[in-house]
Amino acid sequence: MFRHRAAHARKERVFRNWLRDLTANPPSGLLGANFAQHGGIRHHIRAIQKHSGLRIELAPPESVMQSLATGDLTQTFREAFFEFHPKGVRFLHSHVYPWFIQWCHHQKKQHGTRWIHTHHNWYYPEFGRGALEPWQQEFNEQFLFALRHADVSLSVSRWQQSFLRDTYGLETQYLPNGVDVTICDRADAARCHRRTGLSDFVLYVGRNDPVKNPADFVKLAINLPKQQFLMLGPALSNATLHDDWDVTVPENLKVMGEATHQETQDAIAACSALVVTSKREGLPTLVLEAMTHGKPIVVPDEDGCLEAVGNGDFGFIYRQGDIDHLSAMTLAAIADRQRCKLARKRVLEEYDWRVVMGKLDRIYAGAGRP
Incomplete structure (x- = not known):
C-alpha cells in the first residue's frame, strides 16, 4: 500500500510539474496526443514540432511519458487535466486520440482556444479480425466529433477528403503527410x-x-x-x-x-x-x-x-x-x-516537410487555408 501511494505521488509530481511549466513558459501551440510509441503518427507529430517556425510542444512531452502511462493521463489525472487552462497557448492541434480531442474541445468551448484537427485515416473493418474492436469504433466516433467541432479540419490525403465529404458531408482542407x-x-x-x-x-x-x-x-x-x-x-x-x-x-x-x-x-x-x-x-x-x-x-x-x-x-x-x-x-x-x-x-x-510545414504554419498563424 505504501509503495502504491509513493508511486502515485511521484507520478502526480511529474504531472503537476508539466502543467506548471506550461503555465510559466507557454508555447505557441500544443500538439497531441503524444501516445504512439512507433509508426506514422509518432513520426508525423515529431516532424511538425521539428520543422515548424513556431514553438510547439508535444502533449504530453517525452519527459512526462517516460514516467507516466497512458492510463495515468486518460484516467487518473483526467479531471485535473480538464480543469487546467494553458494561458498563453494560441492553438491546439489534435491527432487521433480521443483524450486529447475531448480536451481540445473543452478548451475551445470554455476559453475560445483555437483548435485544429488532422484526420489521418478511418478505422475500416479490415483493421480488425472480421470486425472492428470496440476501441476502434470509439475512435471513429471521436474522429467525426473532432471534424464537426474543430475550427480547422485537415485531411492528409485527397481520397480521405472525398470520403469524408461524400459519406458524412464534412469538408476538410487537404494537407498531406510529410517526409523528412x-x-x-x-x-x-x-x-x-x-x-x-x-x-x-x-x-x-x-x-x-x-x-x-x-x-x-x-x-x-x-x-x-x-x-x-x-x-x-x-x-x-x-x-x-x-x-x-x-x-x-x-x-x-x-x-x-x-x-x-x-x-x-x-x-x-x-x-x-x-x-x-x-x-x-x-x-x-x-x-x-x-x-x-x-x-x-x-x-x-x-x-x-x-x-x-x-x-x-x-x-x-x-x-x-x-x-x-x-x-x-x-x-x-x-x-x-x-x-x-x-x-x-x-x-x-x-510531400517534403519543409514544403508542408510552411502551409501548416500559415494555418497556425490564422490564415485558415494552406
Whole structure:
C-alpha cells in the first residue's frame, strides 16, 4: 500500500510539474496526443514540432511519458487535466486520440482556444479480425466529433477528403503527410548490409496487424524462392507469423522484428524494392519515404497507396489478394529504372516537410487555408 501511494505521488509530481511549466513558459501551440510509441503518427507529430517556425510542444512531452502511462493521463489525472487552462497557448492541434480531442474541445468551448484537427485515416473493418474492436469504433466516433467541432479540419490525403465529404458531408482542407527528406538522405545502405547480412532484398515494413496484412508478404517470398526478402516491424517473428497467420517463413525470408526509424531508412536505402501489402492506408509515409530514396515500389490497389504512387506513375500496383500478380509486379519493380527516378521529384515538390510545414504554419498563424 505504501509503495502504491509513493508511486502515485511521484507520478502526480511529474504531472503537476508539466502543467506548471506550461503555465510559466507557454508555447505557441500544443500538439497531441503524444501516445504512439512507433509508426506514422509518432513520426508525423515529431516532424511538425521539428520543422515548424513556431514553438510547439508535444502533449504530453517525452519527459512526462517516460514516467507516466497512458492510463495515468486518460484516467487518473483526467479531471485535473480538464480543469487546467494553458494561458498563453494560441492553438491546439489534435491527432487521433480521443483524450486529447475531448480536451481540445473543452478548451475551445470554455476559453475560445483555437483548435485544429488532422484526420489521418478511418478505422475500416479490415483493421480488425472480421470486425472492428470496440476501441476502434470509439475512435471513429471521436474522429467525426473532432471534424464537426474543430475550427480547422485537415485531411492528409485527397481520397480521405472525398470520403469524408461524400459519406458524412464534412469538408476538410487537404494537407498531406510529410517526409523528412534529411533523415532519408542520412540513410546508409552499408549499415543495413552489416546489420542484416543481406543485399538485393525485397523489403516489408509494418507491424503485426490485420490491416498491414503481413501474411501476403510471406506468401510472396514463398512464390519467389530465388529472391531474398526482409521483414521489419513490431511484434513480427517467425513464430507470430505462423501462429497468427498460419504461414511458414521460407528460407529466403529473414524476419527481424522492430527497427528504429533510422534502421528503417537504412533498409529502404539497401533494398532492391519496397513491397506494401496493406489492406488500407491513409497516405502511407513509408511509401513516400521509399519514393524519396528513389526506390522501386509495389503497392496494392487501395486508395491511399494509389494516391501516393500517382495511380502507377511512380510505382507498381497489384491486385490485392492476388499473389501471382504481386509476384509479377515485384519482379517488374526490381527491373524498373524509370518510375523510381521520377518519384523523388514528386516528393520534393509536394510531400517534403519543409514544403508542408510552411502551409501548416500559415494555418497556425490564422490564415485558415494552406
